[in-house]
Amino acid sequence: MTKINKVPYLVTAEAGNKQTILTLSGTIQKRYWSDDKYIDARLVRDQLESVENDVVIRLNSTGGDVFQGVEIYNYLKKHPSKITVEVMGTAASAATFICAGADEVIMNTGTTFMIHRGATFSWGNKNDIEATLKMLETIDESIINIYTELSGQTANQIESWMDEEKWFTADEAVEYGFATVAKNKTAPENQYPEDLQAMISSAVAAALETQSVAAQATVVEPAKQKSLLEKLKEEG
Structure with missing residues (x-):
């Protein structure tokens, strides 16, 4: 198996005959120069642009920049390969958009999934604060659209969970439509196929x-x- 475009610590891609494995671990944020501390859309695009076989993304991220997350989401949605995301630790905040862009989402044992409203810092006069509020309302609407399409839940239910800053277990993520499989169940004793x-x-x-x-x-x-x-x- 040949390693390609390795970025230290956070991102590695391994190209095999049957599938390409991409490991994403860290904060989602726009990268500048040779900054290897963050994951952004350009980095994911560079790793997968020439890939034609199936892709497995091993994800562990507490989120970060909503705009970078949405860009990764749309890139994955349009990618011709079958995209499978395996959550290895957590998929929280903007990292959940990576799950939303996949064809299949696997929640491994002990993993979590978290959604919330958009958040930012603001400074300035009344007009500045109002502009920031309108921006956040627009961001929330975009996030709700992504989650309703992914899960099949109503917009009201999604918004309620976002207000709560809701954390889901692996089983709950599958139950409510955010993921496909939870790999944390064992067969009862004396039960045979x-x-x-x-x-x-x-x-x-x-x-x-x-x-x-x-x-x-x-x-x-x-x-x-x-x-x-x-x-x-x-x-x-």
Whole structure:
């Protein structure tokens, strides 16, 4: 397997014959020059632009810049490959948009998923504050649109969760439509797959049938008793 375009610590891509594995771990924020502290849309685009096989993104991020997150979301949505996101730690805030852009989202054991309203800092006069408020309202509407499309939940439900700054367990993320699979369940003891049960039943039936045939083969018919006249004839 050949490593391509390695960025230290945060992002690595491995190109194989069947799939390309992209690891994203860190804060989502626009990168400048050779800054390797952050994940941004350009970096993801550079890693996947020439990829034609399936892509697996291993994600662990508490989020960051909403605009970079939305750009990554739209890039992944338009990418011709099948995109699978495996959440390795958490997908929170803007990092959830990476999940939303995928074809499949796998929540590994102990992972979490978090959504909330857009947030920023503001400074200035009344007009500046009002402009910031309008910007945040627009951002929230965009976020709600992404989550409703991803999950199938109503806009009111999504907005309520965003107000709460809602954290979901792996199972809850799947239950409410934000993810596809939660890999944290084990089969109950003494529970076998259906094909194995069929094999066991077949083997038991065959063993019983063999025992029945063997029992029939060992049955000896009792010897016929001779009459008194026959015994006298033999002695004479």
